[in-house]
Amino acid sequence: MDAALGAPEKMAEHSDELTPMMRQYFELCRQYDDSMVLFQVGDFYETFCEAAERCSRILEITLTQREDNTGTYPMAGIPIDNAESYIEALLDAGYRVAVADQVQDPADASGVVERAVTRVVTPGTLTEDELLHGDDNNFVASLAHDEGYGLAILDVSTGDFYATTVETASEVRNEVERFAPTEAIVAPALDPDSAASDGATDTQTPDVFDADCMVTEYAGATFDIDGASELVADYFGPPDRLLATDAEIRACGALLSYAEYVRGGEGVTEDDTDDTDTRLDYLNHLTRYDPRSYMLLDAVALTSLELFSSRAVHGQDDATLVGVLDETACALGSRKLTDWLRRPLLERDRIEARLDAVEEWTTTVQAREEVHELLRNVYDIERLISRVSRGRANARDLRSLKATLDVVPDIAEAMEGVESPKLRRLHENLDEMADVRDRIGRAIPEEPPIEITEGGVIKSGYDDELDDLRETERSGKAWIDDLEASERERTGIGSLKVGYNQVHGYYIEVTDPNLDKVPEDYTRRQTLKNSERFYTPELKEREDEIVRAEQRADELEYDLFCEVREAVAEESERVQSLAETLAELDTLVALAEVAAKHGYSRPEIVPEGIEIRNGRHPVVERTQSSFVPNDTRLDHDTLAVITGPNMAGKSTYMRQVALITILAQVGSFVPADEARLELVDRVFTRVGASDDIAGGRSTFMVEMTELADILGNATDRSLILLDEVGRGTSTTDGFAIARSVTEHVHDEIGAKTLFATHHHDLTAVADDLPNAINLHFGATERDGEVVFDHHISEGATMASYGVEVAQLAGVPESVIRRSKDLLAEDEGDSVDEGTCLRDADPSDSAPQSPPVTSASNDVLAELRRTNVADTTPLEALQLLDRLKRELD
Structure with a gap:
């Protein structure tokens, strides 16, 4: 991807002549020179100069012009309300996207409104439901080399985090193919185009990452062992207790740094310090695994066996192994099923434990069907809690979490008496989280609005001050509702109306023919073509009272909502543990459903x-x-x-x-x-x-x-x-x-x-x-x-x-x-x-032998000397070609 997404050279040369807003834009482009910067101007995200021309072509939007004291230059923008669909198109075109929002109220700005990059959207770090494709994991990988290859894999949207070490790049490729990351970062010293060459410099060796994976060299400092160890320790405790090699620590530390960076940091430099605003508090578990504990299925096997995608052209998208097995009831189970298929077990005890659970579900039909139906009410709480922890969840997200927690006691009751050890363990791990469920239930109404800053997201009775403010607001509006009738009676003006608009507030409107009846206590507020608008001291007082109460109530509601959201975020580890339990339970029930419906037997x-x-x-x-x-x-x-x-x-x-x-x-x-x-x-x-x-x-x-x-x-x-x-x-x-x-x-x-x-x-x-x-x-x-x-x-x-x-x-x-x-x-x-x-x-079907010559004897002798196992494919082809020419 061309990194020149910011200011053209001629504008950079005359940066002193730029307007303050354009200097701000080009400074952000300089800081995020690997991304397309979307710069908020009012209700639009704008791009300028070369970036505008590219956006216009990619997004098929109109290219306009902006003119200031530096001249005229291209401009192209997208509406903020529909930004996600355009961001997706930029990602598909191979770009990262840095979203620069206005972080200051224009009314409070003495000059140019302050803007900052609040998030960097990349293919492997998506968290927005509109950009994530289905329920599948969306992984970003990190690769480091230090006496072996350290590989870290993270799904930012769910918090799934894995690490391992392998010896050769071909083994890296095998592990990468398990998880199919959409993005990867590598240390600058590790050339992404030659990472598969096992130390060789042959740049024609295929890359370890799929062609569709965006691979980027990331800041070298983040891969340093000291900084990486400190960051891993900050999240998970001493890294030497979790990870086996320095390569793993380097890969995990760099990946954590990258995940924080895309959340809206100021970029990564040698002097970076921790920024708590970008911390991903919902990352509670780092799983170190040994590839030898799982059956290995490389990309060739995954493709030819059609585990996850079909090569057929007859339009049957579900003609895959995962497609015929996926009787899961919720997104959690669907992802878990994919994970199990991606990593079949090699430990007999673990396999037997799963088989025991599946067998029990196949025989207890009524309980299985009841649990299966209850699991349909389970939301994707892994992604919900990640949004909650990042401060991006709205009131409806919290209600969805509560709806899931509401069904947990019913699932636990339906599982009473399960016998297999695995099902008993899952039953014991069903944390009903009554405290969290109760708090959300008391605070958040059943059908809250999507916006969390405009009121209506906190229930009556949750906070006394809020209730008083809402009562003041309601009583004031009730007084105004009665004002029209009382003023008509007092003035004798039958057409008198009381109204409101956002510019002038509350008013009393009188048509021109009735102006002679206007009382002395009316003060003119606005003149229209055929009428005049007035207010009275009492109306103005009530208006001020209503506005103050409404504004304070909205602010207080938002603060109260954030308090509830933060309290729920503090329980993210419990939510993730519950999500893991529900995911395994859903997968086992689904496997039993398939077995019962289609006559499968226990192996x-x-x-x-x-x-x-x-x-x-x-x-x-x-x-x-x-x-x-x-x-x-x-x-x-x-x-x-x-x-x-x-x-x-x-x-x-x-x-x-x-x-x-x-x-x-x-x-x-x-x-x-x-x-x-x-x-x-x-x-x-x-x-x-x-x-x-x-x-x-x-x-x-x-x-x-x-x-x-x-x-x-x-x-x-x-x-x-x-x-x-x-x-x-x-x-x-x-x-x-x-x-x-x-x-x-x-x-x-x-x-x-x-x-x-x-x-x-x-x-x-x-x-x-x-x-x-x-x-x-x-x-x-x-x-x-x-x-x-x-x-x-x-x-x-x-x-x-x-x-x-x-x-x-x-x-x-x-x-x-x-x-x-x-x-x-x-x-x-x-x-x-x-x-x-x-x-x-068959005994009569021996191949017809060509005439024996000295050349053919030489060829046979060389073939017998050739060690096939030590011969590369290219060497084999060259050898066959040479021997064939000798025979000819």
Whole structure:
């Protein structure tokens, strides 16, 4: 982003000639040179010069002009009442936004009205409901390096705060992909474009942060260990009791500093001191976690398994794992469910505790449904309490908090008698917060106005002084209401009216024909076209009395409201603890709802292997009218080669095994009649075709990069899904890669592996490798049409039915006929991917060997010497290209 958002050079050169207001604007632009400054002028936020031209284009608003003693320059503004929608557009365009409000009453200003930046709006620090997208977390990350990478993750809107340390940048990427931050800050010494190179200087190495994440070098002083330690201690106590490494302390301290900065500080410099006005008092918990305590799902796995987003183009936005599981009743539970899916457990005791709770809810139907219904009345109190603590909550927010607290006793009553340890603990943690509920109930009316400065936000009976002022106001207005009738009777002027306007106050209006009847005690206040307006000493006295009472009452109401809000803010830790309890409870109830509705069963965690009876894909079974369940049996180190026709269900089958495994480790029941599952440390996927044209990577290069990650990081506790490895190159090259990968996974890694392929000759590994087996999906031809049975069986198949699937897809008939002719000519002479012989014996399907030459012997020798695990994707491609040229 271009940082030149402030004054143009020619105006900076003549800064002495600028008007006081424009000097003020450009000084704020200088202080916040990384942001678009929105400068309040009356009821609008204005921008000037180059910033105005950019805003005009981005926001599609009219570009006007301002003229003063320095000349004429562009100006563009947005209405304050509708500012959030425009701010969102600026964020989408890649800008930070510094909001400079008038912090002085214009009536009190002797010169230019004082303005200050009251908040900096950035993609990762949003707190406004209008800007936050749905109930999902919105994280900002901080990355520091000090004998390892320290990573801190914060959701400013909820107070969720996490920290960890990892050794390599690839591990940083994995953790970043768990949380998907929308923004990140890094120390200046840590180049954001080369952070993934593990100390190397290769700037072409992909960044650890997603392309949509705004990455910024932040003030280096904030990453210093002394300052960072002091700030962490100020919030959470001694950092060495919470955090494990200096890198974590640096990352957390810098992130806290940044969160304070965007709240409206004066920017961060080497000499910054603590500003209590920017402190985030609702940040009460910092969770340090070890990535090894959770199953790792990297970005490739998240995408190919469609946990949170669907790659389909048929418009079914809910065709994701989280979409089919989300029966949560409130925003708290929805976020918690996402968090659990993002970080499946590796500790059996924690998994069993969740499963016990889900099982109890599935059997106690009436209690479950009652709790589920009550949870629908729970507001997003995590975000509510953060607004309360920041002083941005209105009276309706406090009533929403009370409405949530009102339902807690009912939830506790419905949970009486729960038996599982986790549900008992949640029941015990249901803090009814009667003191907070009572205070809000006594102070705030049931349906308060949105504005908190114009009265009506404090109940009658809460404060005696306020009640007296309101009574004075009411009695005065009642006196004025009676004045019109009494003055008509006294003066004999039947058309006399008593009215009020904001400029002149209360008046008595008499039309011109009746002016001769005006009493002597009337004093003229205003002359109109056909009438005169007057006041009397008594009216003026009452008016002054009403105005004084009204103004004082409004001020007192605001002060009383702020007192209530501050008192509630002091209980933020209790509110957040209650929010965590309600979130877990909602998630467990939702998992039980899904299990009961869709026939899920409790999985059994076993020491080794995967055994599933009648397993189903949790998403596909919901989106299709019929689904064929399948069994799975994999020993601890089994490698299964899966063959079968296109469209038979190989990819769906592999994904369902992975999803059932993930669900079990989340603590959920699974879509199967029975499931006995070994704990898995990672799920690796090489499924589907994709490219990275912008990054200069072909489909095959992306495939090889993903494959290299699997071969370099999988363990014997991993689950690996491989689909059509080697299809992006020639059949010979592809088969060679597929075979060598199979052998490497079997011999060197020993992970449970499902390998779907159209290289039918790969099925021979079942004879050569002791832990390899063959599985296949079958199909039959009826009257020229292919019928898939979608059922997996032992053994291999040699049919792909690629031409028939092309026909089903609508490929022109002429192309289909020609394909069948070519296939008939080729049968018996070659074995090609996707067009293998029907009903052939696997033993007769060995690949046709090329003539043996000295060059081919040299190539074979070099291939045997090559260590695939130590070869980068680029080196592998270069090696294949060179060897192919030698053979040619």
